[in-house]
Amino acid sequence: MLCQFCQENQATVHIKKTINGSKQELILCENCAADQGHLNGFTDPFSFHQFVFGILGGENQHIQRPTVLECPTCHLTMQGFKETGKFGCQNCYRIFESQLPGILKNFQGGNYTHQGKDSNRREKVLKHQTDEHKNIAEIASKTGSVVGELARLKDELQTCIKQEKFEKAAELRDVIHEFEKRLKEANENV
Amino acid sequence: MSSENFLNQIISPWMRQEGPDSDIVMSTRIRFARNIDGVPFPTAFTKEDNNRIIQQFGSKFANQALSGIGNFELVKMDSLKPEEKQVLVEKHLISPNLAYQNELGAALISVNEEVSIMINEEDHLRIQCLYPGLQLKEALEVANNIDNWIENEITYAFHEKIGYLTSCPSNVGTGLRASIMLHLPGIVSTGQAERILQFIHKMGLVVRGVYGEGSQSTGNIFQISNQMTLGKSESAIIEDLERVVQQILLYERQTREASLENTRIQLEDNVFRSLGTLQNARKITSNEAAFCLSQVRVAIDLGVIKDIPRNIFNELIVAIQPGCLQRFAGKTLSPEERDVFRASLIRGRLKH
Ligand SMILES: [Zn+2]
Ligand SMILES: [Zn+2]
Secondary structure, eight states: OBOTTTSSSBOOEEEEEEETTEEEEEEEOHHHHHHTTOOSSOOOSOHHHHHHHHHHTOSTHHHHOSOOOBOTTTOOBHHHHHHHSOOSSTTHHHHTGGGHHHHHHHHHTTOOSOOSSOTTHHHHHHHHHHTTSOOHHHHHHHHHHHHHHHHHHHHHHHHHHHTTOHHHHHHHHHHHHHHHHHHHHHHHHO | OOHHHHHHHHSOGGGGSOOTTTTTEEEEEEEEEEOBTTSOOTTTOOHHHHHHHHHHHHHHHTTOEETTTEEEEEEEGGGSOHHHHHHHHHTTSSOHHHHHSOSOOEEEEETTSSEEEEESSSSSEEEEEEEESSOHHHHHHHHHHHHHHHHTTSOBOEETTTEEOOSSGGGTBTOEEEEEEEEOHHHHHTTOHHHHHHHHHHTTEEEEBTTBTTOOOOTTEEEEEEOOOSSSOHHHHHHHHHHHHHHHHHHHHHHHHHHHHHSHHHHHHHHHHHHHHHHHOSSOOHHHHHHHHHHHHHHHHTTSSOSSOTHHHHHHHHHTSHHHHHHHHTSOOOHHHHHHHHHHHHHHHHOO
């Protein structure tokens, strides 16, 4: 089942709570649950998995929390966005793309496709962005996809650990390290 | 200085013109939110970004003429006194946000005060056009021309799927906010205003007081604007707004005429008492002044009062605000002093 919030990751967290007297059930992925403050620390009931994850996940912080998405350009996190309701730069729209439907639904109702003016502008924007000056937008979209992929891989790693597929988990760990390296480089270049 | 001379000097020229449906619609405003490609939004940028944008923008557009609009002047927020900012806010040329948030930002204001481009408010650019009466199409066309004029020089932050990018997702897509300022004493007098405004809200429109978000409605004035900026074209957004506004106009006119027919003496009594207050009071609060002005204005619209020009209401509703009053007095005023100067400004204007 897919996460009800981002509609992208596998849902692994089941939350039941009562809001204004009515019962609500949420089925979320680990990332969204953490972003929304539903997780306090690592909630995996099997401490063995926690132990394994600690080894295979490499760095200690992974025991605490799947990595929080941060915009490499302006350093905004989802938490920061939730406090102000405002993005810090255009790159945020790529980095937090998976959460946009939920955000836009609050502000814009149902339709998320721009219908207004742009006609000859799209071409102009693309042309402008190619070679003239340093291509921030392209790097942004690249890092955007890296960050998204990274989150997905971490999800997969966790699933593998839970299912005790340790060899596959070890492979994933290496891939994740490679991704993290690339993301760090991209951050430094922006 | 006489009240009349002062008002000539301080009130934007467009405010004294009549537009379509000027009996109810005080003004039309179109606003585009835009950001410059590759630069963090003002919510996250540095002071250097701020200065560079203002500099770049000022050198390209200040003292330039755009056909049909005329020249623009650049006003930097850090070069204005608080009272001067307040006057610009009261005239709707800049937002309270830009005026009071910090010393950053600037505005490019056309000499005729119909166009104001706020720089580094919440977004890099907020292009705004003001027109008298109900003129959504006309204002949109002018705003579009200005937008294109700027986009020829500057690349905007644009997303292939969700359009123009803004710091708040509530403005993304078209970046268009269309607002209509309405004087609705008839609807308010029926006691139905609350219900009607709630319904309007359900139609996806936002209702506010005169001075924007969170401000109270004074003098039966309401501002109605579109909430959604994404998923509809610019023209569809203004058509949907116009449809609702037309319905409000119809209802407002009906209630005004009904009260003239059914309770003429009562109406005349109220109106002439209010006029008496405005012509004679030695001190008056802004709430009482707004209330009396609203009554007099509707009487002018209905032909009950004939010898006072109609735009006096539009002018005075702006001029009795604290910032403008202090300009009139030429000094900082305490609230009690303001009431005295307010009364004297109004008395002066209503005397022939
Ligand atoms: Zn999710
Ligand atoms: Zn960002």
